[in-house]
Amino acid sequence: MSSSFQTYLVGGAVRDRLLGLPVQDRDWVVVGASPQDLLNASYLPVGKDFPVFLHPKTHEEVALARTERKTAAGYHGFAVHAAPDVTLEQDLARRDLTINAMAQDDQGKVIDPYNGQHDIQQKTLRHVSPAFAEDPVRILRLARFAARFADFTVAPETVELMRSMVAAGEVDALVAERVWQELARGLMEKKPSRMLQVLREAGALQKLLPEVEALFGVPQPEAHHPEIDTGIHLLMVLDQCALQGAPLTVRYACLCHDLGKGTTRKEELPRHIAHEVRSEKLARGVSERWKVPTDCRELAELVAREHTHVHQSSGFSAEARLRLLERCDAWRRPDRFAELLWACECDARGRLGLEDRDYPQRERLAADLAATQRVDLAAASAEAVARGAKGPAIGAAVKAARLRALLSFTDQA
Template identity: 85%
Template sequence: MPEFQKFLVGGAVRDRLLGLPVQDRDWVVVGASPQALLAAGYQPVGKDFPVFLHPDTHEEVALARTERKTAAGYHGFAFHAAPDVTLAQDLARRDLTINAMAEDDTGQLVDPYGGQRDLADKVLRHVSPAFAEDPVRILRLARFAARFADFTVAPETVALMRDMVAAGEVDALVAERVWQELSRGLMEQRPSRMFAVLREAGALRVLLPEVDALFGVPQPEAHHPEIDTGVHVMMVLDQCARLQAPLTVRYACLCHDLGKGTTRREEWPRHIAHESRSEKLAARVSERWKVPTDCRELAALVAREHTHVHQSASLSAEARLRLLERCDAWRRPQRFAELLWACECDASGRLGLENRDYPQRAQRLADLAATQQVDLTAVSAAAMARGAQGPDIGRAVQAARLQALQGATRSEERTA
């Protein structure tokens, strides 16, 4: 029998104590060497520190380890894993007290840093000053704030994060890790909390200055009872969660009003042509953090077209057809549907208007469905039979789609 001990650690312990489903289980082995694990049938994986696969469950098991800061940024660490590293030493290197608990094979809780108390008090607190050595932890904490929306951040942890930002640690973050944490935070139950924590720590102005610039910028109260643009964007993100929108929609909503942060003060609270500015700024953010193509494309589309979609109920059939054309709706129907989803979140992400109806979403989907019924092959063949060539064929298709759209509109008006 092996002499080492195996402990369940981290999020699995936290979630069990909270009564939440356990998604992933992380294990730490104490009192073992790599050779001992190999002898017990564990399979080695990983490069930076010894990680093994359990011979039966194939779950990852890591040797207890300590770490030492060697350079700025996320990668600047040296790890030490040896049989003499204790469980308490391993847990000490973790980010938050609620993630620094363990259970032995009998279910006995090991909690050297007060994680169970902080769970009861609903507090996010760093384990030790070593938190400051890894800037990713600021993002992780902000993400946990979005997941556990009723938790507060300990004042000393906020102060530590501010010191980290002032020391330039956040500047060393790599794009892939930033996007990984931002995207996960956007998918939590209250995404706005992530940005609130980043802003309180001073990290938002470093990571997303375009979003940080929105706070304090007024909008017309007639359309935005919440007035403040930053507050509005946060409300839109929480509406995304409420409406169970996918990541593409949530990221697009984050970027949809970025141009309002660049409106000249003398033009407040109006934001003329903010859509084109928002589109450019969304592209800048997407490039900086290497955002996936589907997210960056929808963000650009929503930034450019959301105002037109909001106003589309009063547009003529010709204008609505042009909207479909600009959105490439026939080739990209799913993306067009996500545009409308984002617009609904935008329209209802306003103070007191969270439950408002948004008929434009169903109406524009109906427009698309009506024009999709046009037989393009037959229309093109008929046009060519009349001697049409090149652009004339395209105009014939456009005319057929317009006719279909007008017919659907008349039918809707008769049944209204």
């Protein structure tokens, strides 16, 4: 490598090493080089918006040290300056949090101009500089880091800065793809409730997910919800998802499952009659707003509509359980049905003092599906045709065969 420039490991890799965590991705910054210097050293250019190259041997991405200047609202409103005279400290200054604004040289020495090591020791998430306010995505990123490092607190001055950003309308300029990307990553962190709490404290939840913000302070019947507050219940459900290692589809569905409770009329509280229908509609709106992937979108609407029925299914007749399977399209979408049951278990356990409760509905309905899946549909159809059945009558015969299987399974159970 040319002696005219220096390469540093930066960002999350340095942070995670200091935290004693596995290093997932390594980011590199080159100081004292021009694009031509890297080309001369056989680096391969790949960057579009600013100079990024692939190392000729490791093929890891390497970026030239750069500064950024705000030119317009939103995520893309920046002018980037990358040149040999940009220092490492200047490059680190444009980063979001002090714990992400450290570098390590090839001797293993940590360069920490903004006291990131101190904030790691104090378990504090703090912005590096006022430039944090220039990129609204950083509010989401900070909330996501709060969900990952659940024992870290957000510095009061950083909370105030985020609030001022929200008040200035910066969050309104966010594009759907970036919002979903950060929300999805935050939902998959160790304590996703922290993401919502931080967004709420910053005033950003009202802008991004007003349907979720509306749940806080809304009461529920204490007999079923000892935690009472619907918003607190949602936080507990999301953390149950994390404890159970649920996939993103289940976590997003749980985020949306009770949205209708935020629109219950005051005179109907603390009951929430028909909130499922409202929840399904609101979940659809959230998914459209943030361009949520189809698998997450479909499960969210299904869970919103059917979770109460799943909870109550222990008291259902075989006929009612069969109708539930039909509504959920369980035979064609068995994997999605399994995720519905998983989300319902997280919902049932996301309640104060009931975190370890049994949830037999999940196993029972899964067994119901398995029993009806063993029905020979071709034979049932052929038998109906032999009796002269046509069209809907054939479908009725198949349904009757499934019901017989379910009744037989119920008797054996």
